[in-house]
Structures are given as C-alpha cells and as structure tokens.
Amino acid sequence: MKVGSIREIKAQEFRVGLTPEAAQEVVAHGHEVLIESGAGLGSGYDDAAYEAVGAQIVPDAAAVFASADMIVKVKEPQPSERAMLRPGQLLFAYLHLAPDPEQTADLLKSGAVCIAFETVTDRMGGLPLLAPMSEVAGKLAPQMGAWALQKANGGRGVLMGGVPGVAPAKVVVIGGGVVGTNAARVAAGMGADVTVLDRSLPRLRQLDDMFGGQFGTAYSSAATLAEKVAEADMVIGAVLIPGAAAPKLVSRAMLSTMKPGAVIVDVAIDQGGCFETSHATTHQDPVFEVDGVIHYCVANMPGAAARTATQALGNATLPFVLALADKGWKQACIDDAHLRAGLNIHAGQLTCPPVGEALGLNSVTPEEVLGL
Incomplete structure (x- = not known):
C-alpha cells in the first residue's frame, strides 16, 4: 500500500500525521511512504529525517493525494484537500464531523473511506486516539x-x-x-x-x-x-x-x-x-x-505543543496505521471492532449514527456496511 502524509494547512497547525519513526515502521512492513516536502518541519522533522528511513519526499499535497492509497493526517481536511480525495481512497485523521455539515457533505460526495481518530475505541471503553x-x-x-x-x-x-x-x-x-x-x-x-x-x-x-x-x-x-x-x-x-x-x-x-x-x-x-x-x-x-x-x-490546542503532540499521537495511531496498510481498511475493520467504530463515512454513506443525529442526516452502522 502507498501511505501518504501531507503538510497541515489549517491555521497554526504544526503537527504532522506520520513521524519519521512511524514512517520507518510502515516501510519495514513492505509499504511505500509518501511525505509532502516540509510536512514535518512544524514538529521539528526535516525532509532528510524521512528520507533516511526510506520515505519518498514529493513536492506538494496534490502529488500525495494523486498516488497514495491512504492519507494519514492530523486535522480534518480543509476544502482544498477534500476536493483532492477520490472514491475508495482511505482518509485516517481527526474529523469532528458533528458540528461541521460542510465537511461532512464534501466527504460524502468524495466517495472516500473516512476513519476518524476520535471515534476509535478500546476494550476499556476509552478513546485511545483522542x-x-x-x-x-x-x-x-x-x-x-x-x-x-x-x-x-x-x-x-x-x-x-x-x-x-x-x-x-x-x-x-x-x-x-x-x-x-x-x-x-x-x-x-x-x-x-x-x-x-x-x-x-x-x-x-x-x-x-x-x-x-x-x-x-x-x-x-x-x-x-x-x-x-x-x-x-x-x-x-x-x-x-x-x-x-x-x-x-x-x-x-x-x-x-x-x-x-x-x-x-x-x-x-x-x-x-x-x-x-x-x-x-x-x-x-x-x-x-x-x-x-x-x-x-x-x-487545535495541541498544535501549540506540536512536537510533544505529534509524538504522542504517532505512538497511538501507529498500530492502526499498520493494520490498515497490512490488511486493507475493510479487513482491518472486520477484524477489530474498536477500529470499526472509527468508520464515519464509506462510499457516500454516513456510518456514524451520532453524527447523523447531530446533523439530521440518514446513517447506517459500520456493521451494515461490512455485512456483519
């Protein structure tokens, strides 16, 4: 799988979706990693740090979106980023859809598969990526x-x-x-x-x-x-x-x-x-x-402590990134009910009922999408 990460463009957002350490693990699992040039600078990671672990540096976000099968980022995609998503592409990020009808509409229209960090669960009932x-x-x-x-x-x-x-x-x-x-x-x-x-x-x-x-x-x-x-x-x-x-x-x-x-x-x-x-x-x-x-x-308060926040987030998301890359999103979600809880949008369908309730939209459950 080609796994990509881009420079965050939300105002004063300095975190990055993949650290060099995470990129190294993904490469070690046999996948390609594409990093937009300068994506890690706000967290103290230059392009050379990514290249040293086998990641490929590409010139801009458009190049990442055009080639990557999975986009790993931090904050919800901005309008220009949402326009670059394509059907079947996997987005793994914080989405916070409930108060954001415009983003929800754009992601539904994109046909992408969107898994939200903030609704992934764990065995204790917690939210490990939040x-x-x-x-x-x-x-x-x-x-x-x-x-x-x-x-x-x-x-x-x-x-x-x-x-x-x-x-x-x-x-x-x-x-x-x-x-x-x-x-x-x-x-x-x-x-x-x-x-x-x-x-x-x-x-x-x-x-x-x-x-x-x-x-x-x-x-x-x-x-x-x-x-x-x-x-x-x-x-x-x-x-x-x-x-x-x-x-x-x-x-x-x-x-x-x-x-x-x-x-x-x-x-x-x-x-x-x-x-x-x-x-x-x-x-x-x-x-x-x-x-x-x-x-x-x-x-985006944690962006003020970008290096600490990026490292903490990377530690939490890496196991899920590897599962998604190794198995594909569908099998990974079938195998792991906690990751499945993060599935918010699939191929034009809203798959997070609380978001549907908040926005007055029809929704289905992740289990219905996966035939479980």
Whole structure:
C-alpha cells in the first residue's frame, strides 16, 4: 500500500500525521511512504529525517493525494484537500464531523473511506486516539487560561496561585474525563483553587482517591454549575460525547453572572463547544470577549505543543496505521471492532449514527456496511 502524509494547512497547525519513526515502521512492513516536502518541519522533522528511513519526499499535497492509497493526517481536511480525495481512497485523521455539515457533505460526495481518530475505541471503553491529544489539551488549558487572565490580555489580572495574604484564582473544570483530569492537575499544581464538576459519582470518587484532595469535586447539577461558574475566575469546558456535538452547558444568561475579566477555555470547541457563546479561534488570534468574559476557543490546542503532540499521537495511531496498510481498511475493520467504530463515512454513506443525529442526516452502522 502507498501511505501518504501531507503538510497541515489549517491555521497554526504544526503537527504532522506520520513521524519519521512511524514512517520507518510502515516501510519495514513492505509499504511505500509518501511525505509532502516540509510536512514535518512544524514538529521539528526535516525532509532528510524521512528520507533516511526510506520515505519518498514529493513536492506538494496534490502529488500525495494523486498516488497514495491512504492519507494519514492530523486535522480534518480543509476544502482544498477534500476536493483532492477520490472514491475508495482511505482518509485516517481527526474529523469532528458533528458540528461541521460542510465537511461532512464534501466527504460524502468524495466517495472516500473516512476513519476518524476520535471515534476509535478500546476494550476499556476509552478513546485511545483522542486520549493523547486530550492529555495535551488538558494540560495546556490552565496555561492558556492563565495567560488570558493577565490584565494586558483582557483578563481580571488574577494570578493562578495567588501570593501570601491574597487568594488564588478559582478554577472550575466542567467534566472529569481525560481533559478535565489533566486540566485540574495542572491548575492545582499552579496553586489555583480548583473544583471539578461531573455527573458520574463513581468518577468523582475515583478522582478523590487518585489525587487525595489536591482539588475539590462536586456533582454537576444545574444549580451547582450556575453557582460555581458565577464564582469562578476561570472555567474550563472539558465535556465530550463521543462522535456527537458537545452539549451547551453554560448559557449566555449564565455567562452574564461571571466576573468581568473572567476567562473561559472551551476545550470542547472541536465538537462545537460547551459554552453557548463559543466559536472557534486560532493560535494567531486566540481570544474574544462576550459580556466582559474572555473566551479562549482555539480548535487545535495541541498544535501549540506540536512536537510533544505529534509524538504522542504517532505512538497511538501507529498500530492502526499498520493494520490498515497490512490488511486493507475493510479487513482491518472486520477484524477489530474498536477500529470499526472509527468508520464515519464509506462510499457516500454516513456510518456514524451520532453524527447523523447531530446533523439530521440518514446513517447506517459500520456493521451494515461490512455485512456483519
């Protein structure tokens, strides 16, 4: 199989779909690897690093799309990239289709087979290809929020850890999953007064047991959420429903109760965001203000730590890349129910029911497509 990876063109996206280490493994399995020239530079990998492991450098993305059987990339394909997909070609990347009807329509029209990183599962019910980026985004969230809290950046001018005699920042994390746990750990490590909200009592108990009171926990009832949001200097949205649009948990009315200069960091923005007032921003222009509240809603947060994020993502995706290349997408999905869960689009059919529900489109299951 010819496996290709291209330079990401989404604004300020510096990650790359295949590291040289991953390319070396794919070549060792008897496949060809095509890399667009300069694709790895944002993560610190030059063309020579790929050539040294047997990959072929090609001049542009069009050359990769024209020749490769499988495209491995990071972020959802942009319009110009979607136009280069062809029927039967395999795309393996983050897609986040639920809040993106235009992308969904283009991918359906392309006739390509599209497997989304974010809906691949594991035996524990987790999302193994989303988890490493959730860890990176969770750890970045308090760091970015602390920057936004600085007065020069529009915030309240509150220091996360305070100083003797002055209280630390109050940070509320909505969601106790991978993003929320990592965000809480880092915010608490910065000295902030942190509370994690979640609707799962077993998860709240687990967090208490794991972290021994480093941060507080509370059940996320509507009343508690409203109370904590009003008190907060920073609110981090860390809610995920796999494959589906994020629920709008913080309304415009609730936002109006927040302190002037308070900050929200919406890590769920890839799935549409969990604040009613959120819209996606970029690393170049990361924040905006609504009702005096600073919003940080960068849709590719892990791109800020491109080398770390690329390496973490490559470690997670490599076994699936090899399975897809060795067996072909169909047999790989038949053999592995967890990879099969990642199948979002096949030959003009939507194969992810949660996306269908979010966009009001008809869908079938991956099992129906595969005749299982």
